[in-house]
Amino acid sequence: MEGARSEPERQLQPAPLEPLGGLDAEQDAAVGEEAEGDLEEGSEDRKMTENNFSLKKIEISVSEAEKRSGRNAVNMQETYTAYLVETRSVEHIDGQSVLTDSLWRRYSEFELLRSYLLVYYPHVVVPPLPEKRAEFVWHKLSADNMDPDFVERRRIGLENFLLRVASHPILCRDKIFYLFLTQESNWKETVNETGFQLKADSRLKALNATFRVKNPDKRFTELKHYSDELQSVISHLLRVRARVADRLYGVYKVHGNYGRVFSEWSAIEKEMGDGLQSAGHHMDVYASSIDDILEDEEHYADQLKEYLFYAEALRAVCRKHELMQYDLEMAAQDLASKKQQCEELATGTVRTFSLKGMTTKLFGQETPEQKEARIKVLEEQINEGEQQLKSKNLEGREFVKNAWADIERFKEQKNRDLKEALISYAVMQISMCKKGIQVWTNAKECFSKM
Amino acid sequence: MLFFSHFLQTSRGEFDSSEFEVRRRYQDFLWLKGRLEEAHPTLIIPPLPEKFIVKGMVERFNDDFIETRRKALHKFLNRIADHPTLTFNEDFKVFLTAQAWELSSHKKQGPGLLSRMGQTVRAVASSMRGVKNRPEEFVDMNNFIETFNQKINLIDKISQRIYKEEREYFEEMKEYGPIHILWSASEEDLVDSLKGVAGCIDKCCKATEKRMFGLSETLLPVVHEYVLYSETLMLTEEIGKLEDKVECANNALKADWERWKQNMQNEIKSAFTDMAEENISYYEQCLATWESFLTSQTDLHLEETSEDKS
Secondary structure, three states, X not given: OOOOOOOOOOOXXXXXXXXOOOOHHHHHHHOOOOEEOOOOOOHHHOOOOOOOOOOOEEEEEEEEEEEXXXXXXXXXEEEEEEEEEEEEEEOOOOOOEEEEEEEEEEHHHHXXXXXXXXXXXXOOOOOOOOOOOOOOOOXXXXXXXXXXXXXXXXXXXXXXXXXXXXXXXXXXXXHHHHHHHHOOOOHHHHHHHOOHHHHOOOHHHHHHHHHHOOOOOHHHHHHHHHHHHHHHHHHHHHHHHHHHXXXXXXXXXXXXHHHHHHHHHHOOOOOOHHHHHHHHHHHHHHXXXXXXXXXXXXXXXXXXXXXXHHHHHHHHHHXXXXXXXXXXXXXXXXXXXXXXXXXXXXXXXXXOOOHHHHHHHHHOOOOHHHHHHHHHHHHHHHHHHHHHHHHHHHHHHHHHHHHHHHHHHHHHHHHHHHHHHHHHHHHHHHHHHHHHHHHHHHHHHHHHHO | OOOEEEEEEOXXXXXXXXXXXXXXXXXXXXXXXXXXXXXXXXXXXXXXXXXXXXXXXXXXXXHOHHHHHHHHHHHHHHHHHHOOOHHHOHHHHHHHHOOHHHHHHHHHOOOOHHXXXXXXXXXXXXXXXXXXXXXXXXXXXXXXXXXXXXXHHHHHHHHHHHHHHHHHHHHHHHHHHHHHHXXXXXXXXHHHHHHHHHHHHHHHHHHHHHHHHHHHHOHHHHHHHHHXXXXXHHHHHHHHOOOOOOHHHHHHHHHHHHHHHHHHHHHHHXXXXXXXXXXXHHHHHHHHHXXXXXXXXXXXXXXXXXXXXX
């Protein structure tokens, strides 16, 4: 990963890709404009930021899902779902949109894109993908990945992911992202050629840093706690919501049994017959209304799930900070110890244990020339070390600045989105209540006519 | 050993006093029912609640078996009191007014004249079993009773199942609201929204409880009583097969049958109408609470955006 360039206001760029033909400025122009689509939040909030290029709008949608079969890497037959990603360019003048690109992507390719973005933009809270497998399901809902409802919700989730990337001021300019939208063949190879997997920090290294870092920025520590809390509370909420949904389903469906029995009973009743029969019909209506109600609620659950997964993205940024900070601390420590060694050599006092010191004691003093040579080497190393420390410090500060800017952006987005999600939940409840009132009012009328 | 206290107020002349308060055990009720059945074999005697908790029956309606039974026994007595014939029954009068020792000694007396006649009728009835060419009205009655028995049993099961599901829904809802409060502790900017949602869920939770309670007070006892009634009917209709051997008995049964059916229709209609009303009221309460939350959120939003502009 490249460090900060000489112009400090320029944000961290990925490893430069050799320009493929005459892409450059045109690409940058086409990407990252107002992204429309099925985002629940008002798209009028999406402004173009830090973009000096021409104002061409694009629309991205994941419009279809298709079951495919093919042979996988180990030549085994497999079925998977492919998603159609369509990009439209909106001509500013007349608002008409023209389809510019259309290609099929599988979930694994979305994952690859995201992994790449995580490596090259560690200071960005990278939007999460929709879940790979259905979780927090209430029992009537299928946990099968091939289930059409799940596929549909995943399609929406993938579209949402692309829209979030496209509307992110930094991520939207990424070439690999652009190619994801425009280049179907060989895109995977292109991504792998960036060598991003090699640049990824090892999990072990990150874990080590987490435990040993001495002075992380307090804000990141707090952020880590916050993301843990967010994850925990949303998980809990989703679990209970699923149970509530289950129970609600039960209540509604059992009423459906009345329908059948009333109908049979009405056969033997002269006066009560009609009333019973029509009341029974309303009970059926009531029972079947729950399916749509709960399907709507799944969309609400998906909105919450997105932020559940965002918690992990937040933690990734914190981990990167810890890693850099730890690196810095290690470098500083290393430098300090070398300086001390140097000083000891020069003055002849030995305060620190060193192998050389031991061997000197055992096998006799070294010659002044040898000593000089060692001091020189150390001085070179110290010089280098100081340079490195300087640049690491700079890197670290740049990172903190940029990361924090993105975190602030994320916070505002989160507050907006969650508030709207809660409002939409209320709207759903209101709709459910109104339906209930109507059905039971009808039923009451039938009962009173019996 | 449980005693039920009865407080009786009467304006009828044949009672010595106008107010009585006595204590009765479940056994005494059983005795009374038996006596009434003996004395009036062609009449439909109201059912008694079960002696023991029936297995599979939903948590004795509202968790208070004693209370439920008390109400059912109260209903039993009222039904007898409302019945044009049964209300004048001697044993009934004794049951209502005698002191405990008086009742015991009365019980020891042998069966009265009416019940002796009743026994004869019963004996005749059993010898008449399987007789062909029954009058059409009794065939109708027969069919009705069979189907009614089936259906009312199903409705009883369904209704109890609904109660159970509502109860489980209620239990889950109790946990659902507080999570939002917990969440609000880590979200400065979302405190109002989260607390608002929590409040709405809690109110809906209470409304559910009320609905459940309503179900257990009106629909469930009525339906269950008719389950017991229908079991009684399955026996009584045996008598209906008597044809004109005991003509007056048939007529009494027919009249009582009509009366019973009319009552049943009214009570079932009333019970279900009440249930529908409970549900309407439940949804109306929930609607009001969510609408007020929505208003508060959108008002806030308008305030915020106008603040931004100014």
